Amino acid sequence: MQRMHLHLVSDSTGETLEMIAKAALAQFDNPDVVRHFWPMVRSRQHLDRIVPSLAASPGLVLFTLVNPETRARLEEHCRQLGLPAVPVLDAVTAALEVQLGEEAHGKPGRQHLMDDAYFRRVEAIHYTIAHDDGVGWEDWEEADILLAGVSRSSKTPTSIYLANRGYKVANIPLIMESPPPPALFGLRRPLVVGLTTAPERLVQVRRNRLLSLNEGTETSYVDSEKVREEVQFARRMFADNGWPVIDVTRRSIEETAAAVMRIMQERTDRPGEGGEDGEGAI
Structure with a gap:
C-alpha cells in the first residue's frame, strides 16, 4: 500500500x-x-x-x-x-x-468562544468528576444523567465523554453485597440509564484490569458464575425500575454515549415517557 x-x-x-x-x-x-x-x-x-x-x-x-x-x-x-x-x-x-x-x-x-455553553461544559466536567463511582449521591438530583451498572461496564469513560458534551453525569457501580443508596430510586430530574454487557466479555475486561495492576486473577471478581449473577442482578434492578438499558458489549464509548444522548433527546421530546426502553437492552 x-x-x-x-x-x-x-x-x-x-x-x-x-x-x-x-x-x-x-x-x-x-x-x-x-x-x-x-x-x-x-x-x-x-x-x-x-x-x-x-x-x-x-x-x-x-x-x-x-x-x-x-x-x-x-x-x-x-x-x-x-x-x-x-x-x-x-x-x-x-x-x-x-x-x-x-x-x-x-x-x-x-x-x-467562551460563551455560556462553554462554561456549562466546564461545570458539567467538574460535576462528573466529583460524582464518579457512587461518590456524592446527596447531589444526584442535580445531574442530567445517572449511569448504573456493574464494575467495568464502561460507566466512567462514558460519563466523561458525556460531560464533554455538556451533560452533568453521575455514575454508580451496582454491587450485590452493597445495596445502592435509597436516593437512587427516588430521583426525578436525572435520566437513569443502566449499562449492561455480556458476562464473558466482562470477565475478560476484569481479568485484563487485574493483570494490568499486577494482581492475582484467582478471585470472585472474575469468576464466571459470580459475574453472571452480578449482571443478572443489575438487569433485574433496571427492569424493576423501568430504566432504559444499553448493552455495551460491542459498543465503543462514543457509541454508548450516542445511545444515551438519543434516549435523553427522546425524553426531552416526549416528557413523561422516560423509561420506555426498560424492558430490553438497546
Missing part, C-alpha cells in the same frame, strides 16, 4: 479538522497515512513557513481557513505544488447560509 501524506491546516485548534479526517480515514482498511498537523494558521507569514513542508512531503491538503486572503494564498501554493486542497467545511457552511438566509461570519475559532 502506498504511503500518503495528509496535511491538516486550520486557523483554529484544528480539533474539527482532525475529527473529520479521522472519520473519513475510518472508511478505509488500515491506510498508510502520515498526518501533518498545522493549527492556528492565521497569517501569511505563518502559512509561508509551512509551505516547504508541503513541498517536502506532497500529499492531500485538508483545510479550514475562513480568512479569504490566507485561504487564497494556501490554494495558490497548492496549485503551484500540484497538491489537491480541500476546504472541508465549505459545502456545509454554504448549505447553512441558504437555509438560515444569512452569510457566515468568517471568524476563525468561533466554536471555541
Whole structure:
C-alpha cells in the first residue's frame, strides 16, 4: 500500500479538522497515512513557513481557513505544488447560509468562544468528576444523567465523554453485597440509564484490569458464575425500575454515549415517557 501524506491546516485548534479526517480515514482498511498537523494558521507569514513542508512531503491538503486572503494564498501554493486542497467545511457552511438566509461570519475559532455553553461544559466536567463511582449521591438530583451498572461496564469513560458534551453525569457501580443508596430510586430530574454487557466479555475486561495492576486473577471478581449473577442482578434492578438499558458489549464509548444522548433527546421530546426502553437492552 502506498504511503500518503495528509496535511491538516486550520486557523483554529484544528480539533474539527482532525475529527473529520479521522472519520473519513475510518472508511478505509488500515491506510498508510502520515498526518501533518498545522493549527492556528492565521497569517501569511505563518502559512509561508509551512509551505516547504508541503513541498517536502506532497500529499492531500485538508483545510479550514475562513480568512479569504490566507485561504487564497494556501490554494495558490497548492496549485503551484500540484497538491489537491480541500476546504472541508465549505459545502456545509454554504448549505447553512441558504437555509438560515444569512452569510457566515468568517471568524476563525468561533466554536471555541467562551460563551455560556462553554462554561456549562466546564461545570458539567467538574460535576462528573466529583460524582464518579457512587461518590456524592446527596447531589444526584442535580445531574442530567445517572449511569448504573456493574464494575467495568464502561460507566466512567462514558460519563466523561458525556460531560464533554455538556451533560452533568453521575455514575454508580451496582454491587450485590452493597445495596445502592435509597436516593437512587427516588430521583426525578436525572435520566437513569443502566449499562449492561455480556458476562464473558466482562470477565475478560476484569481479568485484563487485574493483570494490568499486577494482581492475582484467582478471585470472585472474575469468576464466571459470580459475574453472571452480578449482571443478572443489575438487569433485574433496571427492569424493576423501568430504566432504559444499553448493552455495551460491542459498543465503543462514543457509541454508548450516542445511545444515551438519543434516549435523553427522546425524553426531552416526549416528557413523561422516560423509561420506555426498560424492558430490553438497546
